Amino acid sequence: MTLTNQDISDLVSFRHELHRHPEISGEEEQTAKRVFAFIEDTNPAQILTGLGGHGVAAVYDSGHDGPTILFRSETDALPIEEISSIPHRSTVPGKSHMCGHDGHTAILAAMARQLGRDGPAKGRVVLMFQPAEETGAGAAGVVADPRYENIRPDFAFSLHNLPGTPLGHVRLKEGVVNCASRGMRIVLEGKTAHSSMPETGTSPMLAVSRLMPELAKLGGGSFTEDEFAMVTVTHTQMGEAVFGIAPGRAEVWATLRTRLDEPMAQLCADAEEVAIGIADEHGLKLTIDYHEIFVASINDAGAVAHLRAALDAEGIRHDDKELPMRASEDFGIFGHGSKSAMLFLGAGTDHPALHNPDYDFPDDLIAIGSRIFMRAARNILG
The missing domain is CATH 3.40.630.10 (Zn peptidases)
Structure with missing residues (x-):
């Protein structure tokens, strides 16, 4: 050998x-x-x-x-x-x-x-x-x-x-x-407007500002416990890189992480519930998909x-x-x-x-x- x-x-x-x-x-x-x-x-x-x-x-x-x-x-x-x-x-x-x-x-x-x-x-x-x-x-x-x-x-x-x-x-x-983990991509869609008249559109700005900290709050439990869960916001993008357009679309990416596979379904459900509630409150269309799925x-x-x-x-x-x-x-x-x-x-x-x-x-x-x-x-x- x-x-x-x-x-x-x-x-x-x-x-x-x-x-x-x-x-x-x-x-x-x-x-x-x-x-x-x-x-x-x-x-x-x-x-x-x-x-x-x-x-x-x-x-x-x-x-x-x-x-x-x-x-x-x-x-x-x-x-x-x-x-x-x-x-x-x-x-x-x-x-x-x-x-x-x-x-x-x-x-x-x-x-x-x-x-x-x-x-x-x-x-x-x-x-x-x-x-x-x-x-x-x-x-x-x-x-x-x-x-x-x-x-x-x-x-x-x-x-x-x-x-x-x-x-x-x-x-x-x-x-x-x-750990088990997966990437969650949340897309919020409203309507663009002229930046001088933002009230004529539907901006995702307030929704994004609420969504990110609410997702992070979903984590909990000590890492030594099987119930451990963690949400990390990794990326966000809103509108175009211009000054004349109020945004009509945004994306928020987050990584969901659990110590075991079984709690992942509940963490996903909780994150989706938060996103649905915020999107509905702000009159936005919501799309959610998952990427880079790892089992424990x-x-x-x-x-x-x-x-x-x-x-x-x-x-x-x-x-x-x-x-x-x-x-x-x-x-x-x-x-x-x-x-x-x-x-x-x-x-x-x-x-x-x-x-x-x-x-x-x-x-x-x-x-x-x-x-x-x-x-x-x-x-x-x-």
Whole structure:
């Protein structure tokens, strides 16, 4: 279960190539081709492409009965301008790998190298290079693909690098690790007017000024409680950028967040009730739709036990500090029908934070991450 010096060199070069050519959610066509080219010569029994958009799944099948284990990485980048001066900095204006998905992909590519030399003794390993994690569409698209049934796993594992935690140190716990969330877009429509005669139109201005604080009030409960709920207004736009027209249309965007999936329906209903009441009061037409829907990520106790055993066998320190997180992660949907668990791998205490414009994935984590996952695979499948 070791990587050669040549492997490490190739994997770092592969990661840097992905970093130089970032593609955001839904656009990962060339990334998928690069992944395919890198893993093709590791001789998987099957490579599926186009899963959930631009997803790639490599299947390493022992030919003997046994569990199917899926390891997931993400392939999408972010719409952020990179400001670093590293040699492999992004070559695409306004887009960059500021969340480390290039590194997560390299970890699975490292597993492909090792599985190609020495496959599982029983069952199957599926390496799932998943698109569109940042929007929540990728995992849902993969699971909805009819071909997923042929690779549906007994266990599903994933990881995310975590700046602020010592390099190589792991955070891992049972139960909730990431919140459910969804984006709510509220559109208010009235009638424009000349700015000298606003009374002849129907402006959404007062409605917007009331709606934003009323939505924020819907949050409540301590984050340690299952009833926790949170609403964050993230964007608003009203009218045109001119001085001569009183506005007739506005949008308010908010992120709704709950610790568990079940309270989300009630939080949505409460937010809709507030929006309906304010729109009616001000004589405005109301439209509501939802985007970027993430279910809660809940680590299965049995899956966590396998990861802990792998960490202990590899001598990697771990604890459950700083978990769960309020942030969302679309890996949670893999837990609907499979035993799943996600761990968080320290990127360094002084490392730039995720989504910062000067972030870069630490290459040392490629070997560490692949060691953990390979040990888990060997422990389960032999």
